[in-house]
Amino acid sequence: MGNKQTIFTDEQLDAYQDCTFFTRKEILRLHGRYHELAPHLVPMDYTNDPDVKVPLALIVNMPELKENPFRNRIVESFSEDGQGNLSFNDFVDMFSVLSEMAPRELKAIYAFKIYDFNVDNYICKEDLEKTLNKLTKEELTPEEVNLVCEKAIEEADLDGDSKLSFADFENMISRAPDFLSTFHIRI
Amino acid sequence: MAASRIMETIPNGDGDDDLFELVAVGRSCRAVRFDVTHEDHEDLEAQHSHEPRHRNSLQRNSWSSSTQRVLSSMPSRSIRWNQTAAVSQYQSRSTKTRRRRPPNTPCTANQEVFREAQNCAVDGTQKEELLNKLQDLSAGECVRLLREMPLSFSEKHEIRSLVFCLKAEEPISANRALCCHQFKACFLKVLCGGWLRFQLWQKVLKNISARFGTGVLSYFIFLRRMLHYNILLFLISGIFLLLPQISNPPPPSKDNDTDLWMVTGTGILTDSVMFYGHYTNHTSGNYNIPLAYIFSIGTGMFVTCVMLVYSISKSFGKSFCTFKTTGNIALKVFCSWDFKVCRKRSVKLQSVNICTQLKEMLSELSCRKQKRNLCSTLGWLSVHLLVWSICLLSIAACMIAVYYIHPKIKPGGHKNNVELLTLPLVVSCISHLLPGFFDMLSRGEYYDSPSVHIYVSIARNLLLKGCIFSVLCYYWLTKIGYSQEGQNKQCWETLVGQELYRLVLMDLIVSLLYIIFAEFLWGLCIGNITFRRRKLEFDIARDVLELIYGQTLVWFGVLFSPLLPAVQIGKLFLLFYFKKTSLMKNFQAPRKHWRATQMSLLFIGLLFFPSFIGALTCVVYTMWRIKPSSHCGPFRNRNMLELGKKWIINLENSNPSMQWLSWAYVHLVDNPLFLFIIAGLFLTIIYIHMQVLDGQKMIIEKLQEQIDHEGEDKKFLIAKIQALNEESAQL
Numbered sequence: 078m079g080n081k082q083t084i085f086t087d088e089q090l091d092a093y094q095d096c097t098f099f100t101r102k103e104i105l106r107l108h109g110r111y112h113e114l115a116p117h118l119v120p121m122d123y124t125n126d127p128d129v130k131v132p133l134a135l136i137v138n139m140p141e142l143k144e145n146p147f148r149n150r151i152v153e154s155f156s157e158d159g160q161g162n163l164s165f166n167d168f169v170d171m172f173s174v175l176s177e178m179a180p181r182e183l184k185a186i187y188a189f190k191i192y193d194f195n196v197d198n199y200i201c202k203e204d205l206e207k208t209l210n211k212l213t214k215e216e217l218t219p220e221e222v223n224l225v226c227e228k229a230i231e232e233a234d235l236d237g238d239s240k241l242s243f244a245d246f247e248n249m250i251s252r253a254p255d256f257l258s259t260f261h262i263r264i
Numbered sequence: 265m266a267a268s269r270i271m272e273t274i275p276n277g278d279g280d281d282d283l284f285e286l287v288a289v290g291r292s293c294r295a296v297r298f299d300v301t302h303e304d305h306e307d308l309e310a311q312h313s314h315e316p317r318h319r320n321s322l323q324r325n326s327w328s329s330s331t332q333r334v335l336s337s338m339p340s341r342s343i344r345w346n347q348t349a350a351v352s353q354y355q356s357r358s359t360k361t362r363r364r365r366p367p368n369t370p371c372t373a374n375q376e377v378f379r380e381a382q383n384c385a386v387d388g389t390q391k392e393e394l395l396n397k398l399q400d401l402s403a404g405e406c407v408r409l410l411r412e413m414p415l416s417f418s419e420k421h422e423i424r425s426l427v428f429c430l431k432a433e434e435p436i437s438a439n440r441a442l443c444c445h446q447f448k449a450c451f452l453k454v455l456c457g458g459w460l461r462f463q464l465w466q467k468v469l470k471n472i473s474a475r476f477g478t479g480v481l482s483y484f485i486f487l488r489r490m491l492h493y494n495i496l497l498f499l500i501s502g503i504f505l506l507l508p509q510i511s512n513p514p515p516p517s518k519d520n521d522t523d524l525w526m527v528t529g530t531g532i533l534t535d536s537v538m539f540y541g542h543y544t545n546h547t548s549g550n551y552n553i554p555l556a557y558i559f560s561i562g563t564g565m566f567v568t569c570v571m572l573v574y575s576i577s578k579s580f581g582k583s584f585c586t587f588k589t590t591g592n593i594a595l596k597v598f599c600s601w602d603f604k605v606c607r608k609r610s611v612k613l614q615s616v617n618i619c620t621q622l623k624e625m626l627s628e629l630s631c632r633k634q635k636r637n638l639c640s641t642l643g644w645l646s647v648h649l650l651v652w653s654i655c656l657l658s659i660a661a662c663m664i665a666v667y668y669i670h671p672k673i674k675p676g677g678h679k680n681n682v683e684l685l686t687l688p689l690v691v692s693c694i695s696h697l698l699p700g701f702f703d704m705l706s707r708g709e710y711y712d713s714p715s716v717h718i719y720v721s722i723a724r725n726l727l728l729k730g731c732i733f734s735v736l737c738y739y740w741l742t743k744i745g746y747s748q749e750g751q752n753k754q755c756w757e758t759l760v761g762q763e764l765y766r767l768v769l770m771d772l773i774v775s776l777l778y779i780i781f782a783e784f785l786w787g788l789c790i791g792n793i794t795f796r797r798r799k800l801e802f803d804i805a806r807d808v809l810e811l812i813y814g815q816t817l818v819w820f821g822v823l824f825s826p827l828l829p830a831v832q833i834g835k836l837f838l839l840f841y842f843k844k845t846s847l848m849k850n851f852q853a854p855r856k857h858w859r860a861t862q863m864s865l866l867f868i869g870l871l872f873f874p875s876f877i878g879a880l881t882c883v884v885y886t887m888w889r890i891k892p893s894s895h896c897g898p899f900r901n902r903n904m905l906e907l908g909k910k911w912i913i914n915l916e917n918s919n920p921s922m923q924w925l926s927w928a929y930v931h932l933v934d935n936p937l938f939l940f941i942i943a944g945l946f947l948t949i950i951y952i953h954m955q956v957l958d959g960q961k962m963i964i965e966k967l968q969e970q971i972d973h974e975g976e977d978k979k980f981l982i983a984k985i986q987a988l989n990e991e992s993a994q995l
Contacts, residue, residue, distance in 0.1 A: 166417035
């Protein structure tokens with residue numbers, strides 16, 4: 078029902094609607110945005126499910142991500158190869174998790190992946206230092222960075238191994254009701 | 265699959281083009297996997313020297329290689345999202361309410377979610393279990409669970425197609441079940457104003473959030489929400505009251521064509537559908553206008569009440585936190601970056617703000633809080649008392665001023681229409697200018713934390729507006745409503761309705777003037793005079809309280825002027841566009857962190873409790889106690905509530921099929937014993953919930969202790985393993 082569009086089959090659109098938090102119209106709009114990123118690469122016809130990935134460098138040029146200090150990590154966390162090359166499915170997935178309707182638990186899982194720079198399933202002190210430097214654009218002195226990282230780990234680490242596992246991270250996030258509104262990108 | 269190569273030139277920031285080779289790569293697993301075998305050389309770097317005592321035992325460079333091998337094969341190091349665990353967690357959650365977790369699974373459920381798996385691909389047995397569990401759920405719950413799985417889209421798609429193949433013989437019936445579910449969701453969304461909430465002003469709000477962040481955005485979202493409530497109220501009264509009255513108009517009365525009728529509500533507006541006096545008191549056709557009046561206004565208020573309570577409960581759920589905020593630095597690092605902001609300058613400002621706040625937190629930690637001696641405590645206390653007394657005195661002065669300006673408007677007659685505008689002008693000026701005065705005074709005060717400052721200024725502002733509204737209500741309901749002056753030819757309800765109309769319009773005019781003078785012109789001055797071209801900062805709390813005050817007037821006035829919600833809709837539209845333009849031109853992104861979720865809860869709470877409940881109380885008091893005027897309007901000399909009661913009781917005679925309604929009213933609603941029982945039941949339920957909450961808090965504390973103990977056990981065992989390995993190495 079609705080307009081006749083030839084980008085996706087109805088079955089594909091139903092699948093997108095069920096597996097993400099977007100409606101049909103929003104999926105079509107997202108496809109338009111994805112196509113804009115690499116018009117020569119991304120076909121307009123997705124009915125036969127082409128295997129096309131847009132590289133990291135193009136995706137982080139999107140206005141929503143361009144100035145975000147964590148843009149590389151965000152895109153890498155949602156890519157299948159871990160290098161930041163997103164297929165359309167990954168692209169939709171990324172904005173679905175970052176949308177308003179995603180629940181706190183889902184966002185916490187991906188936030189943890191984003192802040193885990195060395196991808197070892199723990200946020201260790203080096204990850205924290207990198208996060209802090211990206212947040213403050215290296216305005217803090219190294220001693221201050223050190224102090225903040227230590228204090229943060231001391232506050233959040235529950236099982237005493239001097240790094241944050243997912244359980245520690247989620248426990249800490251549950252104390253911040255703002256997390257839902259700040260970890261949100263409108264597209 | 266065949267790899268296809270495409271060469272693409274992409275401009276990079278330096279002005280040249282980079283040549284990229286885009287290769288379609290094979291699919292690989294996106295799950296996070298920790299490589300367990302190789303040694304981590306980074307761990308052997310020198311650890312920080314200021315490590316707290318109890319962590320020294322976990323320094324990696326002191327362990328032998330056999331201990332490290334054991335450590336790296338611990339289950340917690342190799343994690344993989346476990347789908348079946350998530351489904352069972354979801355099932356146990358969905359059998360009870362979504363928000364409440366069963367007391368024995370909060371932490372273990374999270375550990376279950378990340379559990380060891382042999383390989384990274386979804387292996388056969390796990391898939392089988394997951395599919396079996398998903399089959400038991402209904403289509404709606406299945407979809408909900410699918411959306412919340414942290415898997416890649418292709419895996420979700422696979423699971424979905426398998427589940428729906430297994431569920432029904434043909435996938436078409438599964439699609440139909442989904443269609444029904446989608447239709448229901450769509451219908452509910454439309455009913456709750458989903459279109460309005462999600463589509464109206466979408467691009468504008470995105471621009472605002474990109475430049476100014478979530479705090480300022482919350483004001484505009486609040487405005488949109490109030491627009492929604494007013495539209496609903498207008499639709500209800502419009503369809504059931506306006507249309508029938510318009511279709512059977514009474515004979516027109518004489519038209520005194522006064523000037524400024526649009527602003528003062530006099531002249532041709534007096535005897536129009538705008539105000540109470542125009543509505544007939546008899547049954548035209550088959551339609552009983554007086555009854556429709558009561559019921560449409562009553563339904564409108566009831567629907568608004570239900571929607572407000574629903575919004576409050578949703579906001580409360582989002583902003584509820586079980587622990588006290590002690591982990592401030594960690595929260596600041598992880599939760600303070602607003603991902604919506606995407607303009608370069610705003611992003612830079614945000615970084616600077618976070619940096620400043622972190623430095624402040626560090627300095628607070630390093631120097632202990634100096635104990636205030638007696639002198640400084642007395643000084644601090646006296647400043648606070650002084651400011652509070654000035655504020656209270658000025659509020660009292662305003663109340664007296666408003667009360668004494670009133671007698672100039674007598675129901676008998678007035679000479680000049682402009683005189684009618686003095687009261688609304690004075691009230692609007694007070695409500696716009698005095699909060700600014702209070703803010704200036706409070707700059708001399710010292711507060712422990714910025715949020716206390718915000719709460720105190722909100723309290724003062726609220727007190728001011730509440731007092732003004734109560735003075736106005738008192739005057740209207742006691743002086744005008746009860747006045748027994750002899751030649752009372754005019755409707756007092758229409759008079760009150762006209763006053764409210766003037767107040768609402770004047771509020772709009774003064775707001776627009778304020779935006780033009782205090783924001784555009786003053787912002788221009790500040791920007792040109794100050795060296796750093798500083799711009800103004802948006803005071804979110806003050807503007808939201810303005811909106812709440814305006815809405816209180818509308819909710820009270822809907823009884824006397826059923827078209828007032830339409831005026832409010834126009835006012836909100838105008839205000840939105842003016843404020844947005846002013847914001848983009850004159851304001852900069854806020855410097856302090858604004859706790860959007862908690863503040864939204866506070867504002868919607870304020871909208872419900874003092875504003876809506878206050879207006880509703882006044883409306884109910886008017887309907888119940890005050891005699892309507894005798895020669896105009898739908899209720900000439902008949903009490904409004906009595907009319908409704910009599911009609912329901914007479915239903916069984918006039919319309920035998922509705923006898924149950926009449927019976928229900930007489931034996932349930934009008935029966936004090938039944939109401940007493942219902943109130944007692946509600947109190948009991950609230951008490952039970954409170955006890956359950958206390959019990960869960962206790963359980964959370966115990967579990968936290970348990971985690972600490974497990975951590976201690978882990979350190980102990982690791983030390984033992986190390987000791988054993990050292991012994992066996994020596995032997």
